[in-house]
Every structure is written in C-alpha cells, then in structure tokens.
Amino acid sequence: MKRIKNSFEHVFIVSHLIKWTLFVIPVSISVGTLVAWFLWLLDRAINFRFAHPWLLWLLPIAGVGIHFLYKYSGKNAEAGNNLIMDEIHEPGGGVPARMAPLVIIATIVTHLFGGSAGREGTAVQVGGSLANFFARQFKLTREDLRMLLTTGVAAGFGAVFGTPITGAIFALEVLALGRIKHDALLPCFIASFLADITCGAWGIHHTQYHILFESVEKTYFNYVHFDLILLIKVIIAGILFGLAGFAFAESAHTIKNYSNKWIKQKWMIPIIGGLIIIALTYIIGTQDYLSLGVTNPNKNGISIISSFHAGGATYFSWFWKLLFTAITLGMGFKGGEVTPLFFIGAALGNTLGVIMGAPIDLMAGLGFIAVFAGATNTPIACTFMGVELFGGANIIYYAIASFTAYYFSGHSGIYHAQRVAVSKV
Amino acid sequence: MKRIKNSFEHVFIVSHLIKWTLFVIPVSISVGTLVAWFLWLLDRAINFRFAHPWLLWLLPIAGVGIHFLYKYSGKNAEAGNNLIMDEIHEPGGGVPARMAPLVIIATIVTHLFGGSAGREGTAVQVGGSLANFFARQFKLTREDLRMLLTTGVAAGFGAVFGTPITGAIFALEVLALGRIKHDALLPCFIASFLADITCGAWGIHHTQYHILFESVEKTYFNYVHFDLILLIKVIIAGILFGLAGFAFAESAHTIKNYSNKWIKQKWMIPIIGGLIIIALTYIIGTQDYLSLGVTNPNKNGISIISSFHAGGATYFSWFWKLLFTAITLGMGFKGGEVTPLFFIGAALGNTLGVIMGAPIDLMAGLGFIAVFAGATNTPIACTFMGVELFGGANIIYYAIASFTAYYFSGHSGIYHAQRVAVSKV
Numbered sequence: 115m116k117r118i119k120n121s122f123e124h125v126f127i128v129s130h131l132i133k134w135t136l137f138v139i140p141v142s143i144s145v146g147t148l149v150a151w152f153l154w155l156l157d158r159a160i161n162f163r164f165a166h167p168w169l170l171w172l173l174p175i176a177g178v179g180i181h182f183l184y185k186y187s188g189k190n191a192e193a194g195n196n197l198i199m200d201e202i203h204e205p206g207g208g209v210p211a212r213m214a215p216l217v218i219i220a221t222i223v224t225h226l227f228g229g230s231a232g233r234e235g236t237a238v239q240v241g242g243s244l245a246n247f248f249a250r251q252f253k254l255t256r257e258d259l260r261m262l263l264t265t266g267v268a269a270g271f272g273a274v275f276g277t278p279i280t281g282a283i284f285a286l287e288v289l290a291l292g293r294i295k296h297d298a299l300l301p302c303f304i305a306s307f308l309a310d311i312t313c314g315a316w317g318i319h320h321t322q323y324h325i326l327f328e329s330v331e332k333t334y335f336n337y338v339h340f341d342l343i344l345l346i347k348v349i350i351a352g353i354l355f356g357l358a359g360f361a362f363a364e365s366a367h368t369i370k371n372y373s374n375k376w377i378k379q380k381w382m383i384p385i386i387g388g389l390i391i392i393a394l395t396y397i398i399g400t401q402d403y404l405s406l407g408v409t410n411p412n413k414n415g416i417s418i419i420s421s422f423h424a425g426g427a428t429y430f431s432w433f434w435k436l437l438f439t440a441i442t443l444g445m446g447f448k449g450g451e452v453t454p455l456f457f458i459g460a461a462l463g464n465t466l467g468v469i470m471g472a473p474i475d476l477m478a479g480l481g482f483i484a485v486f487a488g489a490t491n492t493p494i495a496c497t498f499m500g501v502e503l504f505g506g507a508n509i510i511y512y513a514i515a516s517f518t519a520y521y522f523s524g525h526s527g528i529y530h531a532q533r534v535a536v537s538k539v
Numbered sequence: 540m541k542r543i544k545n546s547f548e549h550v551f552i553v554s555h556l557i558k559w560t561l562f563v564i565p566v567s568i569s570v571g572t573l574v575a576w577f578l579w580l581l582d583r584a585i586n587f588r589f590a591h592p593w594l595l596w597l598l599p600i601a602g603v604g605i606h607f608l609y610k611y612s613g614k615n616a617e618a619g620n621n622l623i624m625d626e627i628h629e630p631g632g633g634v635p636a637r638m639a640p641l642v643i644i645a646t647i648v649t650h651l652f653g654g655s656a657g658r659e660g661t662a663v664q665v666g667g668s669l670a671n672f673f674a675r676q677f678k679l680t681r682e683d684l685r686m687l688l689t690t691g692v693a694a695g696f697g698a699v700f701g702t703p704i705t706g707a708i709f710a711l712e713v714l715a716l717g718r719i720k721h722d723a724l725l726p727c728f729i730a731s732f733l734a735d736i737t738c739g740a741w742g743i744h745h746t747q748y749h750i751l752f753e754s755v756e757k758t759y760f761n762y763v764h765f766d767l768i769l770l771i772k773v774i775i776a777g778i779l780f781g782l783a784g785f786a787f788a789e790s791a792h793t794i795k796n797y798s799n800k801w802i803k804q805k806w807m808i809p810i811i812g813g814l815i816i817i818a819l820t821y822i823i824g825t826q827d828y829l830s831l832g833v834t835n836p837n838k839n840g841i842s843i844i845s846s847f848h849a850g851g852a853t854y855f856s857w858f859w860k861l862l863f864t865a866i867t868l869g870m871g872f873k874g875g876e877v878t879p880l881f882f883i884g885a886a887l888g889n890t891l892g893v894i895m896g897a898p899i900d901l902m903a904g905l906g907f908i909a910v911f912a913g914a915t916n917t918p919i920a921c922t923f924m925g926v927e928l929f930g931g932a933n934i935i936y937y938a939i940a941s942f943t944a945y946y947f948s949g950h951s952g953i954y955h956a957q958r959v960a961v962s963k964v
Contacts, residue, residue, distance in 0.1 A: 278935065278938075279922070279935065291721075293719065293720055293721065294719040294721075294919070295961045296718065297963075300946055311763060314763075314765075316762075337741075338739075338740050339739050339740070493721070493724065494708070497923075498922075505930075505931050506926040507930070507931070509931065510732075513703075514728075514732075517725050518725065520721075520724070521552055522552065524549060525548060539552055539555040
C-alpha cells in the first residue's frame with residue numbers, strides 16, 4: 115500500500131511540475147521581455163539626462179505629471195510592491211494590468227528628470243501585473259493565483275539584476291519576515307531563470323562588479339586558522355549595514371507619512387519633493403546622488419562602481435544617497451528601492467573599509483548586499499546574490515554581513531505588506 | 540511612540556544576540572572539539588582497516604557489540620538524529636548526554652570493521668547531546684532549549700564537513716520539509732562557524748574537491764546565451780539524483796522494517812547484516828563500497844574523490860554503495876547517511892556524465908550535493924554546500940540539480956522525524 119502511495123506521489127509531482135512549467139513560461143518570457151525594454155529605456159533616459167543636466171529643473175513638474183497619471187488612471191496600482199505582496203497573502207481585487215505600463219512610464223520619468231530611485235520595484239510590479247493577467251486568462255484558483263504572482267516577483271527580480279537564484283529565493287523570502295516556504299521553489303526558479311535568459315536574449319547586459327580580494331589564511335594563537343581581525347571588522351560593518359537599512363526604511367516611511375499629513379494638496383507633494391532634491395543638489399554641489407547611480411559619466415564622480423575602488427566614495431556619500439532616495443520615493447516619485455540600497459551599502463562599505471583598514475572592494479560588496487538584506491529582511495537571498503554577482507570565494511563574509519545586518523535592521527523593513535512570520539528576538 | 544518602540548527593539552535584538560552568543564560559545568567549542576577527535580579517530584580506524592582487510596570478517600561480531608552497547612546503556616539514544624529532531628519540535632525527555640560517546644564508539648566500530656556508513660549523523664548527535672547538556676546547566680526554558688538544540692545540529696554539521704554556512708542552513712531547513720524559519724539564523728551560524736574553526740584548530744583538514752569545469756558562453760537560436768544542451772542534461776540528472784535519494788531513503792526504511800519484523804532475535808539482525816555485507820563484498824569482488832569511501836587506498840579503486848575523474852566509477856557503483864549503506868544502517872550499525880549519499884551521488888553523476896557526454900567533474904559534484912538534497916529535503920542548504928565545497932562558478936547548476944532533486948525525492952526522506960510543513964505539490 116505504501117509503495118502504491120509513493121508511486122502516485124511521483125505522478126503528482128511530475129504533473130505538478132509540468133503544469134507549473136507551462137504556466138510559468140508565458141509569464142517569464144513576457145516579464146523578461148518587458149524588463150529588457152524597460153532597462154533599455156532606462157539606460158537611454160539616464161544617458162540623456164547625463165547629457166542634459168538642466169532636466170533636473172523640471173523634476174517638480176515631472177512629479178506632478180506622475181501624480182496625476184496615477185490619480186486618473188492608476189486605481190489601486192499606486193500601492194505597487196505592497197499590493198502584490200498583499201495579493202499573494204490574501205488574493206483580493208487582483209493586481210491591475212495597468213500597473214506594468216504605469217510603473218514603467220513613471221520610473222523612466224523619475225530617472226529622466228533626476229529623481230533618485232531604483233528599478234527592482236518596477237520590475238517586480240511588471241512581474242506581478244503580468245502574472246495576474248495570465249492567471250486570469252488561465253482561470254486559476256485562488257491558491258494557484260498566489261503561486262503565479264510569486265513567480266512573477268521572482269521573474270521580475272531575476273531579470274532586472276541578472277541573478278536567477280537570488281530572484282527565486284528573494285520572492286520566497288520577502289513575503290514574510292523570518293521564513294522561507296518552499297512551495298513555489300522550482301516554479302519561482304524556472305520563472306526567474308527564464309526571465310533572465312529572455313532579458314539576455316534581447317541584448318541586455320548587466321553591470322559586472324568585481325571583488326579582487328582573496329583571503330589569505332592567517333593563524334592566530336598558533337592554532338586558529340581564520341582572519342579574526344577581518345572577521346571583527348566585517349561584524350562591525352554588518353551591524354552598521356543593518357542600521358543603515360533600518361535608517362533608510364524609517365526615513366522613507368517617515369517622509370511619506372509627514373508629507374501626507376502636512377501637505378494638504380497632494381499634487382504639491384512631488385513639487386516640494388522635487389524642489390528639495392534640486393536645492394540639495396546645489397547645496398552639496400554634485401549630481402552624483404541623482405537617478406540610478408550605478409555608473410557616473412564624470413570620471414571622478416561617485417557611483418556604485420566607483421565605490422569598489424579606494425577614493426570612490428566620500429564619508430557621507432551613503433548618507434546623501436539615503437536622503438535623496440528617501441525624499442524621491444517618499445514624495446511621490448516612482449522606481450525601486452534596491453539599487454539605491456546597493457549604492458548606500460557600497461558607499462558605506464567603502465568608507466568603513468577606509469576607516470577600519472579593510473579591503474575596499476570586499477567591504478563595498480558586503481555593503482551592497484547587506485544593506486539590502488537588512489532593509490528587505492532577506493538575508494539568505496542576499497547571500498546568494500553575493501555569489502551570483504561577485505563569485506563564491508568570499509561567501510563566508512557575505513553570510514556574516516547579511517545575517518548580522520538582518521538582525522540589526524529591526525522589524526520594519528521597506529515593505530509594509532511584509533508580514534512578520536518569525537520574530538527576530 | 541513608534542520611535543521609542545524602535546529603540547527598545549534594538550535593545551532587545553542586541554541583548555538577544557549577546558545572550559545567544561554566550562550560550563553558543565561553549566556548545567560550539569565542545570562540539571568542534573569532540574568532532575575533531577571523532578574525525579581523527581575515524582581516520583585512524585579507516586586506515587587501520589585499509590591495512591588489515593581481514594577485519595571485515597569480524598563485522599557481524601562488531602554489530603552484536605553495538606547492539607548490546609545500545610541495549611544496556613543506550614536508553615533512548617538509539618533514535619539518534621530523529622530523537623534530536625523530535626526534541627526540537629516538542630521538547631520531551633531530552634537528549635541523553637550518553638548519546639555523544641555511544642554514537643562515536645559505535646560509528647568508529649562500524650567503520651573499523653567495514654560497515655558502509657557516514658559521519659554527519661554522528662556529528663549531529665554529538666551536537667544535539669552536548670547542546671542538551673549545556674541547556675540543562677543553563678536551566679534554559681523550553682523555547683530556548685529548542686533553539687540551543689538547533690544550534691547543536693548546526694555546529695555538528697558545520698564542523699564535520701568544514702561548511703559553516705551549510706551547517707547553519709541545514710539545521711534550519713531539515714527540521715520541517717518545505718520551510719526555513721529564521722528564528723535561530725544567527726545563533727546557528729555562529730555555532731556552525733565556531734565549531735568549524737575549533738575543529739580546524741585541532742588540526743583537522745577537510746577533503747578538497749575540485750570542479751575544474753568552466754562554462755563557456757554558448758549561443759542558441761542566435762540570441763539565447765546559455766548552454767541549453769548542458770541545461771537539459773543537468774535537469775535529467777537532477778531528476779535521477781532525486782530518484783536516487785528517494786530510493787536510498789526507501790531502501791533504508793524498508794530494510795529496517797523488514798529486519799525487525801522477520802528476525803525475532805534482535806541481536807541476530809547485525810549478524811545477518813554483517814554476513815550479507817561480507818557476502819556482497821566477495822560476490823562483487825571489491826572492498827570499495829565499505830566504510831566511508833571518501834578516499835581509496837587502491838589507486839584504481841572507486842571513491843568519492845575518484846568519481847570526479849573519468850573512469851573513476853562504474854555504471855553500478857552508485858547502486859552498490861546505496862545497497863551496502865542501506866544494509867549497514869538498516870541492520871543495526873551506526874554512522875551517518877550523508878557521506879554515503881555523497882558517494883552515491885558522485886558515482887551516479889560520473890556515470891551520467893559518461894552516458895550523456897557531460898563534464899564528469901561537474902556532474903559528480905552535482906550528484907554529490909543533489910542526492911543529499913533529495914534524501915534530506917534540504918535544497919537550499921545543498922546549493923550553499925556546492926559553493927562552499929566547489930566554489931561559486933557553477934552555482935546555477937547547483938541550484939538546478941538540487942531543486943530538481945528535491946522535487947523528485949518525494950515526501951519521505953531519510954529522517955522520519957522530519958515534519959511536512961509545506962507539501963511539494
């Protein structure tokens with residue numbers, strides 16, 4: 115009898131996987147395609163602004179445009195990533211199909227006029243919205259809809275950063291703080307992997323980051339074979355990365371709440387936000403903290419890439435990027451949070467590397483993944499991200515920094531729809 | 540008010556981490572030390588048997604010895620890993636301190652006389668038993684006892700294979716099928732890391748495995764930049780690795796159940812088991828499938844290491860190792876299941892590499908982690924293990940093989956105390 119049950123079990127597993135592979139193929143190919151177009155457009159917009167810096171003066175007006183765009187055609191799409199997470203937890207009104215074009219337009223506009231934002235939020239919303247669209251076509255059950263939405267998140271994330279494993283684990287880990295459920299493991303991975311391949315097929319190349327540091331075996335107290343000094347530095351950095359993630363999440367929430375409370379005319383919020391960004395840019399005298407920040411047209415400018423080299427960030431670069439992004443996203447502009455979190459982390463890592471005398475490229479890479487791990491509460495996905503982006507040689511440090519940052523970022527995080535499944539203490 | 544709550548939150552987190560670091564230090568240092576001694580003794584026993592192959596004739600008598608050792612001084616220690624998992628799920632009578640010395644002695648005896656077994660089970664039982672001992676000294680609450688036991692499992696696993704990240708994730712992932720809970724994430728990682736460092740400080744070196752294969756970018760249909768042919772081969776292999784994990788778990792359970800049902804005199808079970816092992820060894824004419832199998836004194840012999848090279852395994856090596864181990868562990872001998880699973884996987888990978896014309900070292904490495912992923916239902920831990928043992932270059936294949944094997948191994952697994960948290964279908 116048991117043997118028969120076991121045989122049936124494999125039949126169920128095979129049919130489950132065939133079913134999900136078939137569901138996931140259209141979702142991931144269309145998400146990968148749309149993300150590829152989005153990344154291409156974004157690159158155009160960023161380079162256009164590099165060539166025409168005066169566009170920044172139009173940021174307040176661009177913000178008003180985004181405001182009315184969402185007001186008159188957005189419905190509930192404005193809730194963005196949080197709406198998708200809520201729908202996965204408890205399917206309700208669905209994720210509207212219009213979310214995809216709206217968020218792409220709004221993100222491109224934000225970047226074109228110099229708002230400091232990212233791109234993962236956009237990709238995830240494209241993923242969620244297309245997954246919801248296909249789920250309706252397939253007439254899926256409630257339970258299957260939740261699963262397909264999760265694969266949409268994985269596809270968007272995997273495609274936008276070129277990190278398929280991280281995309282799958284992120285989608286499973288971000289839903290509830292302190293837990294990974296494996297129910298959608300292979301469907302999410304297939305989605306993330308196919309979306310990444312599709313995005314690559316459209317000719318999109320992802321930025322290459324390099325950590326050249328290689329740990330040399332050191333011996334302490336005659337017997338302990340591990341670089342204990344570097345270990346201590348990485349733990350201290352991990353704590354600060356977690357606190358930076360916490361500070362970012364708190365600032366973004368606080369700015370959003372107070373803007374909505376104090377500024378009665380909603381369309382005034384992006385105008386004031388845009389004006390603050392312009393003022394800050396002229397006060398600190400650099401455009402380095404505008405837009406995406408992965409690269410910088412100015413050879414001596416600060417960017418994520420520059421933060422991997424000595425002298426590539428100032429002591430306050432991380433703080434400025436945090437402030438610019440919290441204002442941009444908290445005051446009505448669109449885009450993701452993750453690339454700015456990479457910037458904040460890499461710049462803070464650079465600074466900590468200088469202060470503590472640790473390898474700059476390693477510390478920048480650790481900050482890159484760990485601030486993100488803290489702010490989104492996804493330490494395991496971020497450890498994988500370290501391997502996918504920087505190679506596996508320093509995985510022990512990725513884990514130390516990400517796990518430590520996870521604990522020190524508290525329970526808030528940037529997504530208020532993230533449920534607390536398992537408390538950190 | 541919220542700000543105050545947040546400040547308190549960080550105070551709780553810091554005090555939580557300080558408390559757990561202090562609890563974990565004695566556990567992990569003593570587990571690391573005992574595991575180091577165990578590995579040293581094991582190495583001695585294995586080499587002694589290599590020099591004295593006639594020891595195999597005494598295997599049945601050794602088995603009777605182990606039987607009576609557990610019968611007269613074992614109490615509930617015989618339940619081994621399953622007892623520890625049950626105690627973590629629902630603390631009851633506790634894990635007896637005697638479990639550690641008993642399992643070390645029984646494992647060494649098993650290997651000395653040629654039983655086919657592993658070492659992770661032993662290390663995990665040492666970890667659980669020492670953690671339980673310290674928990675009693677510290678007079679921990681029920682909830683804290685569960686957590687310390689989990690860190691004991693992580694410490695044992697991390698130390699025995701020299702893979703700290705895998706140790707921590709394994710301990711969290713193995714408890715319940717289909718779920719990772721982050722509650723003990725950092726304590727488990729600290730435990731696993733410290734135990735590994737401690738084990739290294741005693742002079743223990745772990746076997747180095749090498750995958751020299753590097754994927755070359757291939758282009759299909761003009762646009763798709765991924766080696767699709769290798770991808771298909773890895774998926775097929777992943778399915779077979781999962782089925783091998785399933786076959787191992789089923790065989791071990793079946794042999795155990797039928798021996799207990801058919802052989803009325805319990806002490807006769809290891810005698811018959813020992814005799815079958817001796818008979819099989821002489822029928823197939825090689826001692827390659829006895830004991831641990833990581834290395835082989837015979838230059839042309841089959842081992843885990845040899846499976847990474849062309850000609851290093853025969854088409855049925857994986858089957859023989861599966862059979863030898865299922866009989867050894869199902870009929871009263873002691874030791875872990877994991878190193879034999881590595882052997883089964885590496886040998887099967889070697890064979891599949893030959894049959895399908897895929898890189899032998901890559902396929903052996905994938906089998907190494909994926910059969911284990913399937914049999915223990917720990918796909919995420921095993922993907923990390925790939926990176927920790929073989930480097931990060933082929934992580935995408937580790938994930939494909941481990942995740943696929945996880946689905947195809949069904950719901951049984953080698954630990955019957957593993958609960959099903961999230962079904963695979």
